[in-house]
Amino acid sequence: MGRYVLRRLLQMVPVFIGSTLLIFLMVNVMGDPVAGLCGERQCDPATAAQLRREFGLDRPLWQQYLTYMGNVFTGDFGTAFNGQPVTELMATAFPVTIRLTVVAILFEIVVGITLGVLTGLRRGRPVDTAVLLLTLVVISVPTFVSGLVLQLLLGVQWGWIRPSVSPAAGFGELLVPGLVLASVSLAYVTRLTRTSIAENKRSDYVRTAVAKGLPRHRVITRHLLRNSLIPVVTFIGFDIGALMGGAIVTERIFNIHGVGYQLYQGILRQNTQTVVGFVTVLVLVFLVANLLVDLLYAVLDPRIRYA
Amino acid sequence: MLLEVRDLHVEFRTRDGIAHAVNGVSYSVEAGETLAVLGESGSGKSVTAQAVMGILDVPPGRITGGRILFRGQDLLKLKGEERRRIRGAEMAMIFQDALSALNPVLSVGDQLGEMFVVHRGMSRKDARARAVELMDRVRIPAAAQRVRDYPHQFSGGMRQRIMIAMALALEPALVIADEPTTALDVTVQAQVMDLLADLQREYRMGLTLITHDLGVVADVADKIAVMYAGRIVESAPVHDIYKAPAHPYTRGLLDSIPRLDRKGRELYAIKGLPPSLMAVPAGCSFNPRCPMAQDVCRTDEPPLYEVDQQRGSACHFWRECLHGRRG
Amino acid sequence: MPEQPYEPERAIAGTGMGGTMDLGASEAVTLDRTPGGPAGPGPADRPRSLWSDAWRDLRRNPVFLVSGLIIVFLVFISLWPSAITSGSPFTCDLAKAQDGAQPGHPFGYDGQGCDVYTRTVYGARTSVTVGLCATLGVALTGSVLGGLAGWFGGPWDSVLSRITDVFFAIPVVLGGLVLLSVVTTNTVWPVVGFMVLLGWPQISRIARGSVITVKQNDYVQAARALGASDARILLRHIAPNAVAPVIVVATIALGTYISLEATLSYLGVGLKPPSISWGIDISAASPYLRNAPHALLWPSGALAVTVLAFIMLGDAVRDALDPKLR
Numbered sequence: 012m013g014r015y016v017l018r019r020l021l022q023m024v025p026v027f028i029g030s031t032l033l034i035f036l037m038v039n040v041m042g043d044p045v046a047g048l049c050g051e052r053q054c055d056p057a058t059a060a061q062l063r064r065e066f067g068l069d070r071p072l073w074q075q076y077l078t079y080m081g082n083v084f085t086g087d088f089g090t091a092f093n094g095q096p097v098t099e100l101m102a103t104a105f106p107v108t109i110r111l112t113v114v115a116i117l118f119e120i121v122v123g124i125t126l127g128v129l130t131g132l133r134r135g136r137p138v139d140t141a142v143l144l145l146t147l148v149v150i151s152v153p154t155f156v157s158g159l160v161l162q163l164l165l166g167v168q169w170g171w172i173r174p175s176v177s178p179a180a181g182f183g184e185l186l187v188p189g190l191v192l193a194s195v196s197l198a199y200v201t202r203l204t205r206t207s208i209a210e211n212k213r214s215d216y217v218r219t220a221v222a223k224g225l226p227r228h229r230v231i232t233r234h235l236l237r238n239s240l241i242p243v244v245t246f247i248g249f250d251i252g253a254l255m256g257g258a259i260v261t262e263r264i265f266n267i268h269g270v271g272y273q274l275y276q277g278i279l280r281q282n283t284q285t286v287v288g289f290v291t292v293l294v295l296v297f298l299v300a301n302l303l304v305d306l307l308y309a310v311l312d313p314r315i316r317y318a
Numbered sequence: 319m320l321l322e323v324r325d326l327h328v329e330f331r332t333r334d335g336i337a338h339a340v341n342g343v344s345y346s347v348e349a350g351e352t353l354a355v356l357g358e359s360g361s362g363k364s365v366t367a368q369a370v371m372g373i374l375d376v377p378p379g380r381i382t383g384g385r386i387l388f389r390g391q392d393l394l395k396l397k398g399e400e401r402r403r404i405r406g407a408e409m410a411m412i413f414q415d416a417l418s419a420l421n422p423v424l425s426v427g428d429q430l431g432e433m434f435v436v437h438r439g440m441s442r443k444d445a446r447a448r449a450v451e452l453m454d455r456v457r458i459p460a461a462a463q464r465v466r467d468y469p470h471q472f473s474g475g476m477r478q479r480i481m482i483a484m485a486l487a488l489e490p491a492l493v494i495a496d497e498p499t500t501a502l503d504v505t506v507q508a509q510v511m512d513l514l515a516d517l518q519r520e521y522r523m524g525l526t527l528i529t530h531d532l533g534v535v536a537d538v539a540d541k542i543a544v545m546y547a548g549r550i551v552e553s554a555p556v557h558d559i560y561k562a563p564a565h566p567y568t569r570g571l572l573d574s575i576p577r578l579d580r581k582g583r584e585l586y587a588i589k590g591l592p593p594s595l596m597a598v599p600a601g602c603s604f605n606p607r608c609p610m611a612q613d614v615c616r617t618d619e620p621p622l623y624e625v626d627q628q629r630g631s632a633c634h635f636w637r638e639c640l641h642g643r644r645g
Numbered sequence: 646m647p648e649q650p651y652e653p654e655r656a657i658a659g660t661g662m663g664g665t666m667d668l669g670a671s672e673a674v675t676l677d678r679t680p681g682g683p684a685g686p687g688p689a690d691r692p693r694s695l696w697s698d699a700w701r702d703l704r705r706n707p708v709f710l711v712s713g714l715i716i717v718f719l720v721f722i723s724l725w726p727s728a729i730t731s732g733s734p735f736t737c738d739l740a741k742a743q744d745g746a747q748p749g750h751p752f753g754y755d756g757q758g759c760d761v762y763t764r765t766v767y768g769a770r771t772s773v774t775v776g777l778c779a780t781l782g783v784a785l786t787g788s789v790l791g792g793l794a795g796w797f798g799g800p801w802d803s804v805l806s807r808i809t810d811v812f813f814a815i816p817v818v819l820g821g822l823v824l825l826s827v828v829t830t831n832t833v834w835p836v837v838g839f840m841v842l843l844g845w846p847q848i849s850r851i852a853r854g855s856v857i858t859v860k861q862n863d864y865v866q867a868a869r870a871l872g873a874s875d876a877r878i879l880l881r882h883i884a885p886n887a888v889a890p891v892i893v894v895a896t897i898a899l900g901t902y903i904s905l906e907a908t909l910s911y912l913g914v915g916l917k918p919p920s921i922s923w924g925i926d927i928s929a930a931s932p933y934l935r936n937a938p939h940a941l942l943w944p945s946g947a948l949a950v951t952v953l954a955f956i957m958l959g960d961a962v963r964d965a966l967d968p969k970l971r
Binding site: 022025026027029030033034037038147148150151152153154155156159160162163167252253255256257259260263274275278279286290293294297298 | 807808810811812813814815816817818819820822823824826900904907908911912927931934935938941942945948949950952953956957960
């Protein structure tokens, strides 16, 4: 196991370098970083040139990348458009997005798995058909549409929630945004659980469990669920990274000042360091989450052995 | 009488229509007796066994008629919970492929011990100790260490032993073994079969052995029921059948076994394929493949004629068959 | 009965003699559990393939028929929007801004006083074009790269696997925001290009996996043993059998590309006015959601129905091509 973790960590290195380099290149294609630094005014050529030298922007791109990564590893993520260190932005933005993601993941686990188990056990019945149709609709409605509609209904028409989230962004306020963020994944979790349950329900070992005279609830929880949830847990694990990266739309709709908001501002103001810094952290989260999922897999399924 | 199946009918609703998987099967097993149920795939032998155990997939399966008497009690009239208490404790089943029939993510100790926890209310610790004992019983080496292992860590033969141990855990009165050795290597088959036969003698269980291997049957069975297209076509004590089959299908099966004394000669094979259960031929369901078929076979379904007190044959021409004349 | 002499003769008994007792174990399992048993003579005896079976299944599947009809209709209005609307999406009258439905204008007016019905009809073209082109590009790039990696294996495969990992690690919407924020041309092609760039790894993984699976099949080994060339094996044996999962995933992905285009347009990158896209209209309508919700709901509904149609189509195709779940 230790050796496997080490190998996976080593494999992560090229992927990390590749993704950050890619985003670095993309951001540099995005526009002239200096243009953003002078604010609304046009930079005069002399100042621009000086700024370029100051930030090392006159050097080749790969050198800039190396310098930047060197700084990142000493904890220096550079400066945001408003002069604040990027790390300070992160310190306020990440907790908000993490809370949002936690809410979303909880929705996936509680609602998604419950619905999936219910429908998987009642395949072909009216409940199953209804939930299946519902998941199709949820998957088909893009997040920004469901977000706007929920905001309209719950926030504006019925006044159940505040249409935009306060800067504190507590868990209570994040319930609806979390549901919106989770919605598509939630539908996938439901469908995945349903398929998995339905498939395993017909498996030989479940038949054995019934033949052993086990009570129905024991057959389901101990034999059926345990096996069926392995792919679901994997999906949810991979989704952590995707949710944090995808929160940008939800955060924009509900005016949540999280990672997505800062990134959006960074892109609007063409601030290279903000964008690259945040994306670097997101990539790291994604990679570590994937590694953890792989390790968890071995715990859940003893047939998987890592050498 | 330990188990008596009377005129059992099972059908399956599928996308393409209703399949009559079991059409009026009757057989019985006494304590300490071994009944071999013989037949090709799709003959209804496994479906009958599943109906007896009460593990038929419902739907699509449905029991449409008949009775299953276990110690004189009709199982089909019991409530689900009463039926469950019998399953595993008083009648148990051994499945064909232990690798898929055992839960891959639970240790064999957990799966064996579960029988004691659920049916006997034992603590997990005591149940674990009993699991080790059971593994010893079925001659698994180093049982105390291996009890924590998972099914995939055992060889095929050892896995099947665990399957057997699980079935015998609560010393049931009746065991149904569905092709217990088919998935194993030939060399291991004999060992596992011997073990099963030994344990059966020891516990005086009734054993229903579902198989398509006539070689196994000759060694362990007391009597045989041959199934074809959801019906029993011949039932008889084992030695009678080998001496002189009273149904052309049984004869065909026996003739298609390769034998040393007939080496070099072309092997006999029953022509054609088993019928679709959606469309069983009129009259005798075996008539399209039967070398002895006459007009009456295509119109009249033969009842199970009484050959002698212990034998029955569902063939209009059982006498001719018994005396070795081919039509 | 002696066990030993069984083996050699067993082979003879097994050749074509269905009636002998030596049926393989695996066959016994499958047949015993589906009591339909071996099919007798009848229509089922016609040569059947995965594709003809799938097609037969699809024609009977209401989900396929409904989604197919919607998609045909969408393609039709993308090609000839003027067939069902006489107005122009650019004829707007600020005086009518945010007005509700009126005779001849069933969907009402948006914030600029443009007819929502006409704009919704004209918006189909963008979505359908982006969806189809992106899927085509992704499917071609992904299956060629993934297929070759699966076929050749070794270092090619490792390198490609790492590259797909790199692309997977970048959040899609974010990548779109960064890359498309520089684009100044106002056509769908940069959006399509971006989707191909970030979408191909998904298909490439599927294609690689299915090629590796098919490659190990006996008939491929047999073809190789018979001296068939690599190209022949790839085209005649691998491609037809590995393509099914790619088609399934690509069809479902088509829906998500349409959704992604709208999302990016909503975020203000990719297509910008005066282009017509449901995403742009939804974005434009969101500030006065309270007063004119219809301006948001109609294009949203159209978008959802379109995505739903493609996802349902993909679902139906998967059910038809993957007999495991029947």
